[in-house]
Amino acid sequence: MKLGLGLYRHMLTRENYQFARQAGATHLVIHLVDYFRGGAHSKDDNQPTGNDQGWGLAGDANQLWTLEELVAIRKAIEAEGLKLEAIENFDPAHWHDVLLDGPKRPQHIENVKTLIRRMGKAGIPVMGYNFSIAGVAGRTSGPYARGSAPSVGMEGPVDTPIPNGMVWNMIYDPKAPVGTLPPITHEELWRRLQRFLEDVLPVAEEAGVKLAAHPDDPPMPTVRGQPRLVYQPRHYQKLIDLNLSPANTLEFCIGSLAEMTEGDIYDVVDQYSRQGRLGYVHFRNIRGKVPTYKETFIDDGDVDMLRVLEILKRNRFEGVLIPDHTPQMSCSAPWHAGMAYAMGYMKAAMKTLGIS
Numbered sequence: 001m002k003l004g005l006g007l008y009r010h011m012l013t014r015e016n017y018q019f020a021r022q023a024g025a026t027h028l029v030i031h032l033v034d035y036f037r038g039g040a041h042s043k044d045d046n047q048p049t050g051n052d053q054g055w056g057l058a059g060d061a062n063q064l065w066t067l068e069e070l071v072a073i074r075k076a077i078e079a080e081g082l083k084l085e086a087i088e089n090f091d092p093a094h095w096h097d098v099l100l101d102g103p104k105r106p107q108h109i110e111n112v113k114t115l116i117r118r119m120g121k122a123g124i125p126v127m128g129y130n131f132s133i134a135g136v137a138g139r140t141s142g143p144y145a146r147g148s149a150p151s152v153g154m155e156g157p158v159d160t161p162i163p164n165g166m167v168w169n170m171i172y173d174p175k176a177p178v179g180t181l182p183p184i185t186h187e188e189l190w191r192r193l194q195r196f197l198e199d200v201l202p203v204a205e206e207a208g209v210k211l212a213a214h215p216d217d218p219p220m221p222t223v224r225g226q227p228r229l230v231y232q233p234r235h236y237q238k239l240i241d242l243n244l245s246p247a248n249t250l251e252f253c254i255g256s257l258a259e260m261t262e263g264d265i266y267d268v269v270d271q272y273s274r275q276g277r278l279g280y281v282h283f284r285n286i287r288g289k290v291p292t293y294k295e296t297f298i299d300d301g302d303v304d305m306l307r308v309l310e311i312l313k314r315n316r317f318e319g320v321l322i323p324d325h326t327p328q329m330s331c332s333a334p335w336h337a338g339m340a341y342a343m344g345y346m347k348a349a350m351k352t353l354g355i356s
């Protein structure tokens with residue numbers, strides 16, 4: 001097992017690569033979608049929650065991530081002694097009609113295939129994604145964690161409809177006609193996922209890239225009037241069984257799984273790690289269940305993280321663990337301090353269990 005750190009787009013700097021290495025990381029997971037562009041949250045916040053308008057504007061629909069930029073980022077990361085393990089999340093600008101089954105779907109499937117081929121060429125082995133209409137919406141932020149540390153959570157369901165031109169909590173068309181997205185059924189959303197996997201997984205296999213699916217965050221049956229796919233642990237089995245390609249893997253989020261109302265988190269970790277289908281792991285702790293839960297410091301939630309690690313070890317998980325999100329700490333570098341705390345805990349836990 002390997003220790004990694006996740007960095008948002010605006011954090012892809014030499015200083016942050018060095019910070020990750022200093023905190024014990026050997027691997028990085030990076031975001032190329034900018035969740036902080038023109039939205040309600042500033043870059044200082046580093047914990048996007050957004051409002052009814054989501055995180056803000058999606059990227060440039062006509063500009064896919066280029067092979068050159070992917071290679072340049074990988075090299076800059078390697079220059080600081082780290083490996084680039086994964087990119088997390090597609091930009092809604094590039095694939096919104098895959099999620100929405102809209103008129104641009106053929107072009108958007110080609111976009112996804114192109115991005116995966118470029119990742120393969122650039123030597124980036126995993127693509128994390130979240131097949132969701134509402135995306136990470138409906139969370140609140142506040143002084144929820146130990147010592148009044150700012151954190152995120154949920155305080156009841158959010159069912160405000162999604163405006164036209166928005167998907168996955170980002171605006172891809174600011175000029176869309178006034179109105180809201182019509183609701184669809186759970187079955188329809190599963191059908192869209194199945195088509196996506198059938199179209200893209202053969203390309204991923206050929207490119208040597210694994211797709212890794214994040215569960216719904218927050219894991220509610222519906223958010224903003226739209227269905228969710230993986231809001232109970234058993235839905236992950238359905239996702240794996242939909243397509244037997246070895247490139248069909250999971251971005252296994254302990255936090256989101258523990259927020260779900262069904263299942264025992266240790267059984268869930270055992271069930272999926274035993275099948276060898278974990279792409280990488282979000283190693284995060286929480287307190288409570290949907291629709292009222294809070295993200296906590298890694299040692300302070302409902303989940304015994306050492307026990308989770310023990311199960312992953314027993315089932316021979318060889319991939320990367322990252323802290324996902326953490327509460328922010330009261331100092332001049334709130335995000336970095338929170339991450340350094342989680343990384344130190346994870347490093348010590350791994351050492352205790354004899355994981356190198």
Ligand SMILES: [Mn+2]
Binds near residue numbers: 214217255256282
């Ligand atoms: Mn996660």
